[in-house]
Each structure stands twice: as structure tokens, then as C-alpha cells.
Amino acid sequence: MAPKGSFENNFANYSEEAASHILNKTKDGNAIPYLDLENLKGRKISFLCGDAGPLALATVISYRLGSRKNELPDYKSLVQRLMALSSLLNDSPDEVLYGKSGYLFALLFVNKHIPGKEVIPSNHIEKAQPYISMIELRSFIKPTLEWLINHKFPSGNFPSSLGSGSGDRLVQWCHGAPGFVPLCLLAHKVFDDDNYLRIALQCGEVIWERGLSTKGYSICHGVSGNAYAFIQLYQATKKPVHLYRACCFMEWCALERPGTELHAPDRPASLYEGLTGRLYLAEDLLRVSEAKFPAFTL
Numbered sequence: 466m467a468p469k470g471s472f473e474n475n476f477a478n479y480s481e482e483a484a485s486h487i488l489n490k491t492k493d494g495n496a497i498p499y500l501d502l503e504n505l506k507g508r509k510i511s512f513l514c515g516d517a518g519p520l521a522l523a524t525v526i527s528y529r530l531g532s533r534k535n536e537l538p539d540y541k542s543l544v545q546r547l548m549a550l551s552s553l554l555n556d557s558p559d560e561v562l563y564g565k566s567g568y569l570f571a572l573l574f575v576n577k578h579i580p581g582k583e584v585i586p587s588n589h590i591e592k593a594q595p596y597i598s599m600i601e602l603r604s605f606i607k608p609t610l611e612w613l614i615n616h617k618f619p620s621g622n623f624p625s626s627l628g629s630g631s632g633d634r635l636v637q638w639c640h641g642a643p644g645f646v647p648l649c650l651l652a653h654k655v656f657d658d659d660n661y662l663r664i665a666l667q668c669g670e671v672i673w674e675r676g677l678s679t680k681g682y683s684i685c686h687g688v689s690g691n692a693y694a695f696i697q698l699y700q701a702t703k704k705p706v707h708l709y710r711a712c713c714f715m716e717w718c719a720l721e722r723p724g725t726e727l728h729a730p731d732r733p734a735s736l737y738e739g740l741t742g743r744l745y746l747a748e749d750l751l752r753v754s755e756a757k758f759p760a761f762t763l
């Protein structure tokens with residue numbers, strides 16, 4: 466049930482119904498076996514594509530379940546496994562999807578969801594990536610941002626990747642304007658430069674005009690991910706138009722009109738490709754000021 470004063474609509478029970486649809490497909494409605502901790506390969510360290518994701522989630526779940534019926538190992542042994550992944554740091558890229566930033570996210574995720582304990586010590590977190598100073602932000606990050614922004618199309622959209630021949634075509638979180646919205650809003654906050662806000666708002670217009678992606682409803686390359694760009698614009702500006710747009714995109718995802726998803730997801734229940742991402746969005750819209758793009762922001 467939506468809290469009083471929040472967005473109310475015809476889909477008040479949407480996430481509950483959709484979630485039970487997924488869980489009823491498993492043998493006993495239990496999602497924990499999907500963590501599959503025994504089959505982790507020990508080769509990749511990130512939250513989204515490596516071992517750190519399942520280990521971080523298992524750590525938090527095991528801690529929360531405590532002495533209740535808990536088929537997971539004790540959370541302290543899971544923390545040890547998570548920290549041992551740092552031996553792979555030197556051979557890992559820097560990026561969030563496969564590398565060090567993704568490992569850093571997993572460590573911060575554990576500390577956030579087990580509050581007051583600093584389960585992962587700060588010296589271990591610094592090993593993953595020392596926090597960047599303001600001087601480094603100005604000397605390296607700002608020029609990189611400017612360089613990226615120079616690649617903007619006249620429409621306000623951005624290329625899907627460097628050297629891509631596909632042109633001004635894709636409008637999705639993983640390729641194009643929607644991913645630039647959180648980047649430019651953060652840059653606006655850090656550097657206090659209105660130009661970044663202007664670019665984020667321009668991306669919002671592109672997403673409103675062209676963001677009903679035919680790839681479907683996922684948060685990675687579908688409509689629910691594009692809805693997050695509107696949530697972020699709403700959080701930054703408090704202008705209701707962005708919240709209205711986010712709700713319209715959510716409604717589109719919930720209705721699933723025939724023919725609007727041309728590429729069915731390979732993993733229909735997954736967070737980034739499937740129904741779980743939509744559920745995350747539906748829940749976030751109930752508490753929109755605290756909403757955060759999952760597995761990317763804390």
C-alpha cells in the first residue's frame with residue numbers, strides 16, 4: 466500500500482503481484498539458492514558481473530537473518546571471501562561493470578546495509594580505490610567530462626560508444642542520453658556549474674521524445690531505466706514534470722502492451738534485463754526522494 470501523500474495509481478499492488486509471479490516459479494518460493502555461492506569462479510571482482518555481487522548480497526542477507534533458519538554461511542565468513550577478492554585487483558580494469566569500481570561498490574554496499582559496524586574496514590576499502598581528491602577531480606575528471614560532452618549530437622543525445630557507426634539512434638541507460646543524466650547531475654553538484662544541469666535537462670527532453678525503447682522494459686536498455694533519468698531530474702530540480710514523466714514510463718512498463726517489447730530478455734527475472742528492475746522502479750516511485758538506480762548508486 467502506498468504511503469499517504471505519495472504517487473497513487475492503478476498499479477498499487479503491481480510489484481507484489483509481479484514478484485510473487487517470479488517466486489512461484491521457483492520450487493518453494495525461496496530466492497536464496499539463486500545466489501549459487503558454491504559455483505563462483507573467483508575470476509571477476511565486480512558487483513554486477515563478478516563474485517562480489519552474490520557475496521555482498523549473501524553477507525547482508527545472512528546478517529539480517531541472523532540465528533533464524535538460515536541456509537547461508539555465517540556473514541563473517543562471507544565477508545572474508547569478499548575481502549579475499551582484492552587479490553584480483555591488480556589484474557582488473559577500473560570500470561564499474563567488470564572492475565575495481567564494481568568491487569568498491571560491493572564493499573560500500575555491505576557497510577551501508579549493515580549499519581554501525583564497519584564490517585568492511587576502511588583500510589580495505591582504500592585498497593580498492595583511494596577516494597579521489599578535489600585537485601584530481603579538477604585536473605582529470607573535469608577535462609574528461611568536457612571531452613565526453615563534446616561528443617553530444619545536435620539533438621542532445623550522445624553516441625552509444627566511441628567510434629560507433631550507429632549514429633544518433635540509441636536512447637537507453639547503457640548507451641546514450643539516459644546514462645548522461647546522473648553523470649551531468651553529479652558534475653553539476655560537484656563543480657557547481659549550471660552547464661552540466663542544462664545538458665542533463667536536454668537529455669531529459671530527448672528521453673521524453675524517444676525513450677520508449679523497443680528493446681523492452683529493462684533498466685539497462687529499456688523503458689524503466691529511462692524512467693530513472695526522470696526521477697534523477699526530479700530529485701535535482703523538484704519540478705513535477707519530471708516525476709510525471711517517470712510515472713508515465715512506469716505505467717508503460719506495467720501495462721506491457723502487445724508488440725512494445727521487440728527483444729525479450731535472455732534472463733526474464735534479472736535486475737538489469739528483466740522484471741526485477743521494473744519492480745525496483747515501482748518500489749522507488751513510492752519513495753521517490755530516496756530512489757536510487759540499483760547496483761550503481763548507494
Ligand SMILES: [Zn+2]
Nearest residue numbers: 639640685686
Ligand atoms: Zn543495456
